[in-house]
Amino acid sequence: MAASNPGMDEDVFAQFLDQLDRYVRERLLPAEPDVIANDKVPDDILEEMKEMGLFGLTVPEEHGGAGLNTSQYAQVVYTMAYAAPAFRSIFSINVGMFNSALKNGGTPEQQAEWWPRIAGGEIACFGLTEPGSGSDSAAMQTTAKPDPDGNGWTLNGTKRYITNAPHADVALIMARTEKEALPKNAHVSAFLVPMDTPGVSTGSPDKKMGQAGAHIADVMLDDVHVPGDALLGGETGKGFRFAMMSLDNGRISVGAASAGYARRALDSALKYATERKAFGEPIANFQLIQQMLAESETEIYAAECMMRDVTARVDRGENTIRQAAAFKVFASEMCGRVMDRVVQIYGGAGYLAEYDAERFFRDARIYRIYEGTTQILQLQIAKHMLRDFQANV
Structure with a gap:
């Protein structure tokens, strides 16, 4: 079991979270029409988020970050997710998967170089x-071949659906360093690749169903040369393990975002139900409307409890592969159900783009897909259940 992580002082963190909640409601919510109209986070808000330290939440304090533990980080994601998803998306890779891989697999020199940069x-x-x-790493085509002089690597391949690719400064690239798939995915290694390295290019941002302002694109690697110290951890064959370890963190982030956005949608439905009248009274008085509200509240509360449990386990140093997957599955599926009820509560207005319910519905759909589809994660959960059962027989 790994050492526990106490994180930021709880009183200081409570003050920070209170300030963040006010920032979300007073600054980010009013900016949502701008994000939707221009399909980007406004530059002034992006700079404010950087100044607030949101890009270095989980970076150790001695390297310029806030040093949050996983429980605190998830609470920040939950709070930020009340606003449009683009605001969380722009910093989540930094403080989630990238920093997790750097923490778990980076050399001290790599950490000393990259932690201050992403915190900044x-x-x-x-x-x-x-x-x-x-999820099928055996089919990975991107390659990293050692230079003849042994001083670096040359990468070739294409990565798809990469969040933040159009404006990223650095990428953690998984590449095949062995021709054949070795046991435990040891044919895959990880590389820290600055996006301005010659041979790195990105495609145009993909047009998506929802999540305006959050960008994904292809990353093309054409004879990209990186030095030897770009290999994460300084060893080949460990990249996939680092990636999978960091995906647990990413799944917790998506679960927290699902719960936070579901809470936003339910609050919107409550407001609409108390204002919209039918048959001379607010529709909130109708029992079947109340049923949909109550079911949504119950499921959000369950996801919030799962979030507190799995993040506490992470901070105690427990292996949480199964719990992180279960949380992401439940929270993302729950979010979809809540959004469907919210559209139904809005009625005909829920199908119109001028009302928030339609946007909530589209935005939430991706949560059940990225960082592991529900189906892939169900397979993973079952695999670990069976493995644990057989180990104890």
Whole structure:
């Protein structure tokens, strides 16, 4: 079991979270129409978020970050997720998967170089998925070949659906360093690749169903040369393990975002139900409307409890592969159900773009897909259940 992480002083963190909640409601919510109209987070808000330290929440204090533990980080994500998803998306890769991989697998020299940079606001992206592979690492086509002089590597390949790619400063790229798939995915290694390295390019941002302002794009690697110290951890064959460890953190982030956005949608439905009248009274008085409100409240509360449990386990140093997957599955599926009820409560207005319910519905759909689809995670949960059962027989 790993050492526990106490995180930021709880009183200081409570004050920070209170300030963040006010910032979300007073600054970010009014900016949502701008984000939607221009499909980007406004530059002034992006700078404010950097100054607030949101890009370095989980970076150790001695390297310029806030040093939050996982429980505190998840609470920040939950709070930020009350606003449009783009605000969380822009910093989540930094403080989630990228920093987790750097913490778990980086050398002291790599940590000393990259932690201050991402804490200062440099934006990271995470390059695992490819046109022909996602969870199936054996099908990965991106290669990293050692230079003849042994001083570096040359990367070639394409990564797909990469969050933040259009404006990222650095990418953590997973690449095949062995031709054949070795046991425990040891054919995959991880590389820290500055996005301005010659040969790195990105495609145009993909047009998506929802989540305006949060950008994804392809990352193309064409004879990209990186020095030897770009290899995460300084060893080949460990990249996939670092990626999977960091995906647990990413799944917790998506679960927290799902719960936070579901809370936003339910609050919107409550307001609408008390204002909209039918048959001479607010529709909130109708029992079947109350049923949908109550079911949504119950499920959000369950997700919030799961979040507190799994993050506390992480901070105690427990292995949480199964719990992180279960939380992400439940929270993302729950969010979809809540959004569907919210549209139904809005009635015909819920189908119109001028009302928030339609946007909530589209935005939430991705939560059940990225960082591991529900189906892939169900397979993972069952695999670990069976493995644990057989180990104890």
